Amino acid sequence: MEKLLAPAHRILEQNWKGGFTIPTSKLYPFQWNWDSGFITLGHYYNDPKRAIQELTSLFSGQWENGLLPHIIFHSETEKTYFPNYDFWKANVNAGAPIRPKTSGITQPAVHGFILENLLHRNPDDAEMIAFVKYIFPKMVHYHRFLYTYRDPFKEGLMFIFHPWESGRDNSPLWDESMNRINVKAGDLPAYQRRDTSIADPSERPTSAQYDRYVYLLMLGQKYKYDGAEIAKESPFLIQDDMMNAILIRSNQSLIRIGKRFGFDVAELEEWQSQSIKSFNAKCWNEKLQTYVVYDLRGEKQVEHREIGGIVPLFAGIPNEKQAAALHGYLADLHKRNFYLCPSFDVDSSLFDSKRYWRGPIWPHMNWMIYHGLKEYGFHDTATILRSDTLEIVEKFGFFEYFESQKAIAANLTKGFGGDNFSWTASSVIDLIHNP
Numbered sequence: 001m002e003k004l005l006a007p008a009h010r011i012l013e014q015n016w017k018g019g020f021t022i023p024t025s026k027l028y029p030f031q032w033n034w035d036s037g038f039i040t041l042g043h044y045y046n047d048p049k050r051a052i053q054e055l056t057s058l059f060s061g062q063w064e065n066g067l068l069p070h071i072i073f074h075s076e077t078e079k080t081y082f083p084n085y086d087f088w089k090a091n092v093n094a095g096a097p098i099r100p101k102t103s104g105i106t107q108p109a110v111h112g113f114i115l116e117n118l119l120h121r122n123p124d125d126a127e128m129i130a131f132v133k134y135i136f137p138k139m140v141h142y143h144r145f146l147y148t149y150r151d152p153f154k155e156g157l158m159f160i161f162h163p164w165e166s167g168r169d170n171s172p173l174w175d176e177s178m179n180r181i182n183v184k185a186g187d188l189p190a191y192q193r194r195d196t197s198i199a200d201p202s203e204r205p206t207s208a209q210y211d212r213y214v215y216l217l218m219l220g221q222k223y224k225y226d227g228a229e230i231a232k233e234s235p236f237l238i239q240d241d242m243m244n245a246i247l248i249r250s251n252q253s254l255i256r257i258g259k260r261f262g263f264d265v266a267e268l269e270e271w272q273s274q275s276i277k278s279f280n281a282k283c284w285n286e287k288l289q290t291y292v293v294y295d296l297r298g299e300k301q302v303e304h305r306e307i308g309g310i311v312p313l314f315a316g317i318p319n320e321k322q323a324a325a326l327h328g329y330l331a332d333l334h335k336r337n338f339y340l341c342p343s344f345d346v347d348s349s350l351f352d353s354k355r356y357w358r359g360p361i362w363p364h365m366n367w368m369i370y371h372g373l374k375e376y377g378f379h380d381t382a383t384i385l386r387s388d389t390l391e392i393v394e395k396f397g398f399f400e401y402f403e404s405q406k407a408i409a410a411n412l413t414k415g416f417g418g419d420n421f422s423w424t425a426s427s428v429i430d431l432i433h434n435p
């Protein structure tokens, strides 16, 4: 597997744009929030300074209210992406930076645990320590945004009002909520998608789905992206299990880092104690024996097995029995000749093994679940997960996502979506170095 290292580093090098890294050329030509977090893991092995620069550029897009946007548009002349900064109009919010331009929504808060991971590699490095002290308050401010503006009932669980915030853009999880949106002629400004002329349309969201994404974007814009009216009006209002699990995991890291460097962590500890309790109360589904997302608008759980429901393993949230159930689900999929971990329930009629978040494998998701399995002592399945991830990249290339059914994959020569993908490269580098 060592032979994957050189091409992986080459991809990170190619996608490095002097200060930040794009996920892949053409399809995603700017800096994406959680991609950047995972990307630093790989950069660190070649050049720790780049890992620091990557996070510094990302946080240069942070808003005064603490929001860390999902896209930072470092270039204003690059026009091949929709929705671009001029469509988001983030500056309707007075606290959005004038430069760099940004989007108006967020993505999973991976940065706390990423920072701890980097610090752990070289705990006494003076440059790293100086960086940690600089970035720590910004990360806490980001979490404060989530618990202030995205938690109207003060439950310790943040909501999202757009599927893109979840990082799992077109998962079937969102279908029911998205179907509440009826876009009528004249509701939306005219727009032209760019993704379908770059990638295979059969691997991308449909146009009806896209109209609804744009509808929610406009709703956010109407309320300056942080107004309380968003929660009152949005047809899509979800407490995502994965985003909250990631936030909890990053809280843990920030608490440990804060204690080491003498920061006040009382606020983080308060969020944390409330979050874990609410998480288990609202997101565990006894019938399915997995975590699920909670639909705040419909006031009910969304009852689907899905990859986000396994991520709480990585945050140490499940008790032993819950962890065993999550592990059993993965072990069974392996026996049934699937690569680990399909992004959606393979037995559901909504499963689609080649369309984006409706079934394929995503390497950075595997990275989190791999570490979660190890922390709970499920070493055999962790090893399978790691070798599946390395195997698909070796066989099919450094793509964005991959076929999950081994029988179908046997007839394929490549993965899906964008090629030379940064977080795929980065996850591979770290899984090889840090087994």
Ligand code: GLC
Residues within 6 Å of the ligand: 023, 028, 032, 033, 034, 035, 166, 167, 168, 169
């Ligand atoms: C897609 C993915 C999202 C990712 C982005 C850039 O929108 O769904 O998770 O951050 O691409 O890679």
